[in-house]
Structure formats: C-alpha cells, structure tokens
Amino acid sequence: MERHDLESAAVRSTYLRGLLAVPAGLVFIVVGLGNLGWGPLSSALVFLGCLALMAGAWLVINRYYAEHYGRVRLADGQQVRLTIASFLCLGVPMIGGTILDLRLDLPVSLFAILFGVGMLAWYRLCVGLRTDHVLVFGALIVVGLLPLWGGLEDRASAGWLPIGVATIIVGILDHRALARAFGGASDRVGV
Amino acid sequence: MSGSEEAAFALDRLIHEPNRLAILTVLASVKDADFVFLQRALGLTNGNLSSHLTKLEDAGLVVIEKTFVGKKPRTSAALTSEGRTGIAAHWEQLERLRAIAVQPGSFG
Numbered sequence: 097m098e099r100h101d102l103e104s105a106a107v108r109s110t111y112l113r114g115l116l117a118v119p120a121g122l123v124f125i126v127v128g129l130g131n132l133g134w135g136p137l138s139s140a141l142v143f144l145g146c147l148a149l150m151a152g153a154w155l156v157i158n159r160y161y162a163e164h165y166g167r168v169r170l171a172d173g174q175q176v177r178l179t180i181a182s183f184l185c186l187g188v189p190m191i192g193g194t195i196l197d198l199r200l201d202l203p204v205s206l207f208a209i210l211f212g213v214g215m216l217a218w219y220r221l222c223v224g225l226r227t228d229h230v231l232v233f234g235a236l237i238v239v240g241l242l243p244l245w246g247g248l249e250d251r252a253s254a255g256w257l258p259i260g261v262a263t264i265i266v267g268i269l270d271h272r273a274l275a276r277a278f279g280g281a282s283d284r285v286g287v
Numbered sequence: 288m289s290g291s292e293e294a295a296f297a298l299d300r301l302i303h304e305p306n307r308l309a310i311l312t313v314l315a316s317v318k319d320a321d322f323v324f325l326q327r328a329l330g331l332t333n334g335n336l337s338s339h340l341t342k343l344e345d346a347g348l349v350v351i352e353k354t355f356v357g358k359k360p361r362t363s364a365a366l367t368s369e370g371r372t373g374i375a376a377h378w379e380q381l382e383r384l385r386a387i388a389v390q391p392g393s394f395g
Contacts, residue, residue, distance in 0.1 A: 099378065102312040105328040106320065166324025167363070168317050278327040 117267025128256030208240030
C-alpha cells in the first residue's frame with residue numbers, strides 16, 4: 097500500500113461510513129415535508145417522533161460501524177482542518193442559500209444548488225471526489241437550476257427534499273466504497 | 288562504502304519491516320486507533336497484528352491500551368513521541384534514498 101493510502105486510511109474510513117447519511121437524509125426529507133405541512137408530519141408529535149427514530153437509527157448504524165470497521169480518533173490538526181472545511185463547504189452554502197432564496201426570489205433553488213456545489217467541494221477536499229459524487233450532486237444542481245421553484249410558497253423547505261434524496265444515495269454509494277476499500281462487514285480480515 | 292556512509296544510508300530494521308512500517312504510518316495520522324480499525328486498514332490477521340504491535344510496544348514506539356466498552360474488550364494503539372519521531376525520520380530517510388537512487392549515474 098502507498099504511503100498516502102496509509103495516511104488517509106483513517107479519514108476515508110471515518111467519512112465513508114455512508115449508511116450514517118441515510119437517517120440524516122431522511123431527517124432532511126422529514127424536515128422539508130414537516131415544514132410544508134405534509135400529511136401526518138404536520139403534527140409536531142409525529143414530526144418529533146420521526147426525528148427520534150432517525151436519531152436512534154443513527155446510533156445503531158454508528159455502533160455497527162464501530163464493531164465492524166473499528167474506532168479511530170483523528171489527529172487534532174486533521175480534525176480542525178476537516179471541521180473548518182465542513183463549515184465552509186456545507187454550513188456556509190446552506191445558510192447562504194436559504195438567505196439568498198428568500199432575498200432574491202429567483203425561479204431556481206439556490207439552497208439546492210449551493211448545497212450540491214458545497215458537497216462536491218467537501219468531497220474534493222476531505223475524502224476524494226468520485227464519479228458517482230459528481231453524478232448525484234450534479235443532478236441535484238440541475239434540479240436546483242430548473243425554473244420551477246419560483247411558484248413555491250416555501251422554497252427552502254421544498255429544497256430539503258432533493259437534498260435528502262441526494263444525501264441518501266451518496267451515503268449508500270459511500271458505504272459501498274468503504275466495503276471495497278476496507279472489506280465487507282462479514283469478510284474475515286487478513287485471511 | 289565507508290562506515291560513515293553506511294550509517295548515513297542505514298534504515299531502522301524494526302520500523303522498516305513492511306507491516307510495522309504500515310502500522311506506524313497509519314498511526315502517525317491519528318490520535319489513536321483500535322485493533323479492528325488497524326486490521327481493516329492493513330488487512331492483517333489477529334495474530335500478525337498482535338505480534339507486530341507487541342514488538343513496537345516493546346521498542347517504545349507504540350503504547351497499547353486495553354479497556355472495556357460495555358462487556359467487550361477493546362484494544363487501542365497510539366504512537367509514543369518516540370514513535371512519532373521515529374516514523375517521520377524513517378520516511379525522510381526513505382525519501383532521501385529514493386532521491387539519490389533516481390539521480391542520473393547514481394549507480395555507477
């Protein structure tokens with residue numbers, strides 16, 4: 097194995113634990129539908145129950161990864177760099193996109209577009225950009241660019257829906273990449 | 288080759304063994320990592336990884352901590368400051384040797 101592969105193993109193992117993104121993506125969808133007042137999710141109790149369910153699922157998946165792929169704590173400097181990159185690539189576009197959507201009132205979803213661009217930048221900087229990332233987040237950007245968002249009353253909430261779907265798809269693809277790089281969960285190691 | 292030249296090109300055999308070099312390189316990029324992660328990252332068997340970690344611990348390059356998470360035992364490893372210096376110096380030495388090797392006419 098090359099030196100770079102060995103040095104990046106911890107970051108890749110940590111951030112390719114993609115099944116954790118499935119409950120996160122479902123939360124995005126639940127938040128979007130809840131804000132839009134869709135069906136049972138318009139009830140605060142059902143909404144909170146869904147969020148609790150997703151939090152529970154996240155904990156179970158996190159435990160599954162710890163048992164099968166181990167635990168690793170990144171070095172402080174690396175952790176700081178990743179936190180800053182995450183804030184710049186994800187936090188800023190999400191907050192900025194929401195504000196710009198409200199202020200500019202364009203027929204596109206800047207929230208979805210900036211999230212897609214931010215995720216591409218994040219993967220490029222932190223884990224390594226793959227073709228499937230470009231395809232999924234590229235599709236999200238295209239959806240955001242479609243001129244059909246102008247008529248929506250709550251554009252930001254609607255924007256959560258494609259973002260949630262993209263997050264879930266990329267999470268599943270990341271998990272497959274993790275299994276390719278570090279072996280499947282049921283594989284015996286070193287045999 | 289003179290004695291001083293030999294010393295300049297010398298590599299620490301304990302570190303240079305491929306599996307131990309891989310273990311130290313992975314650990315150099317983290318605060319600590321558990322046994323399962325190291326096995327996954329390096330594709331080593333239980334026995335092989337244990338044996339290399341013991342040798343590295345005996346040499347003072349790695350510190351091993353055994354704890355319990357619930358009822359399950361957990362072994363984690365981290366580099367000591369000596370281990371961190373050792374692996375950095377070793378890679379520097381390898382880079383230096385590689386640079387010499389790729390120089391035109393370096394092997395007569």
